[in-house]
Amino acid sequence: MLTVTRLKRTFNKEKTGFQNINFSVDTGEVIGILGTSGCGKSTLLRVLSGLDPYYEGKITTDNSDHKNIGMMFQEPRLLPWLSVKTNISFGLPKEERKTNRYQTYLDLVGLSGFENHFPKDLSGGMAQRTAIARALITNPDVLLLDEPFSALDAFTKMQLQDLLLSIWQKKKTTMILVTHDIDEALYLCDRIFILKGQPGEVFGEVHVEKTKPRTRGDAYLSKQKAHILNLLNVQQRAAGGEA
Amino acid sequence: MISETQKWKVIERAVANTSAPDLFKKGRTMVLGSILPFLLLILWELAARAGVLAPHLLPAPSLILEKIIHMQKDGSLYAHVSVTFTRVCIGFAIGTAAAVIIGAVVGYAKTAEQLFDPLLQAFRSIPSLAWVPLFILWMGIGEPSKITLIAVGVFFPVYLNIVAGIQGVDRKLIEVGKIYQLSPFQLTKRIILPAALPSFMTGMRSGLGLGWMFVVAAELMGASEGLGYLLVVGQNTYSPDTVIASILLFAVLGKVTDALLKWIEFRSLKWQDSMNNQA
Numbered sequence: 001m002l003t004v005t006r007l008k009r010t011f012n013k014e015k016t017g018f019q020n021i022n023f024s025v026d027t028g029e030v031i032g033i034l035g036t037s038g039c040g041k042s043t044l045l046r047v048l049s050g051l052d053p054y055y056e057g058k059i060t061t062d063n064s065d066h067k068n069i070g071m072m073f074q075e076p077r078l079l080p081w082l083s084v085k086t087n088i089s090f091g092l093p094k095e096e097r098k099t100n101r102y103q104t105y106l107d108l109v110g111l112s113g114f115e116n117h118f119p120k121d122l123s124g125g126m127a128q129r130t131a132i133a134r135a136l137i138t139n140p141d142v143l144l145l146d147e148p149f150s151a152l153d154a155f156t157k158m159q160l161q162d163l164l165l166s167i168w169q170k171k172k173t174t175m176i177l178v179t180h181d182i183d184e185a186l187y188l189c190d191r192i193f194i195l196k197g198q199p200g201e202v203f204g205e206v207h208v209e210k211t212k213p214r215t216r217g218d219a220y221l222s223k224q225k226a227h228i229l230n231l232l233n234v235q236q237r238a239a240g241g242e243a
Numbered sequence: 244m245i246s247e248t249q250k251w252k253v254i255e256r257a258v259a260n261t262s263a264p265d266l267f268k269k270g271r272t273m274v275l276g277s278i279l280p281f282l283l284l285i286l287w288e289l290a291a292r293a294g295v296l297a298p299h300l301l302p303a304p305s306l307i308l309e310k311i312i313h314m315q316k317d318g319s320l321y322a323h324v325s326v327t328f329t330r331v332c333i334g335f336a337i338g339t340a341a342a343v344i345i346g347a348v349v350g351y352a353k354t355a356e357q358l359f360d361p362l363l364q365a366f367r368s369i370p371s372l373a374w375v376p377l378f379i380l381w382m383g384i385g386e387p388s389k390i391t392l393i394a395v396g397v398f399f400p401v402y403l404n405i406v407a408g409i410q411g412v413d414r415k416l417i418e419v420g421k422i423y424q425l426s427p428f429q430l431t432k433r434i435i436l437p438a439a440l441p442s443f444m445t446g447m448r449s450g451l452g453l454g455w456m457f458v459v460a461a462e463l464m465g466a467s468e469g470l471g472y473l474l475v476v477g478q479n480t481y482s483p484d485t486v487i488a489s490i491l492l493f494a495v496l497g498k499v500t501d502a503l504l505k506w507i508e509f510r511s512l513k514w515q516d517s518m519n520n521q522a
Binding site for chain 2: 049050051069070071073075077079080081082090091113114117118119120121122123126138
């Protein structure tokens, strides 16, 4: 459904960014892109989303126009002058913005009753819920998520991970999730690409062969985590008693 | 999903934001703000009556009030005020419109900025009153030269604020628009202009202030009607009450129009997460 061949985008005389990225994503798959900071994972997402047009290589999609993508950022990026409902409808064509199509998605993310609030009155988690609804309302072929929960506290983060999972179970949206949180990747993704180096390259691919929903921190996931830490070469510091 | 306490908190906050401010609180602010002006007025009146202040230099407030009431009765008050007010309004409208159009283009398009901005900045450094002789030469001492002068005065603060507002729009919000493939026009209309609204309002308010300043200059340079003309008349006929009366009227008009803009600003910027909007 989405295939990337020899994708390359570098900055600072080829010292940062990423290069030689090849992978393909099937419909309904949840792909994780994991890596330490500075390995170009956010840049990869910006290239895939079309925000950064200066790349080399090829991105091919089933839909030849490669237009229908949804994107969620680290911050909610709501438009502060629009209410929750108009923020959700933002990406719709003009005629549909006036309808109550937002209602389904408002309910989906659990914000019923808050449609007329302004973003300034929302908590961080609620703002990010609104952003999820906004990204989903256009029925994107691929939903790109750029560390979407990294700014949230641990509990809200888990709630929103579960929300994302339940949305995936309902809609089977194809997702590409960039994250630096190994547990998050293991909890949500079917396949995880490990990015490493400067510029970053795919260093390893981890299949998570466990049906969702998974139990956080069960033995299989812990084993995978140790494996990933090993790949990232940080196991001495972080794995501690778990391995 | 979301916990009940959190829901309750958010609703509380929103309700507090939208409900009218406590009448008592509002009254208190008004009373506190009027203590000093009233004290000064009483002191001034007493000093004038006691003969400390010479009446041909600084007449008592009651005399000035009498003058205004007298002008109101013979109809000249309305005539002067409406002439001045109309001049400011037309000049303000022309200046703001020009600033919005040029400012939007310069703020959005890099080439337009490189093309226009140096010239406009050069014009800005000319003290606007220096234009007076030229405008009179070109357009005579009629309405056009006065309105042009006011428009020039209003133009610059509005223009500068719009350009700064547009250039200061968060790149992150613009990216949201780009994700949805908005055209440059849609991007301007749906993201850039609303995001630049706060600084546009600031520009309008300082522009209006300058508009009132320049109407005085315009009317001092030759007019047969208007509050500025009253100032000249007062000076030439040794009547400080006329001068102070028109100063007072300027103050009231300036304050009222600014309060109007401030109200519009408050209404249109309710979404802002600022000190003013706190519960």
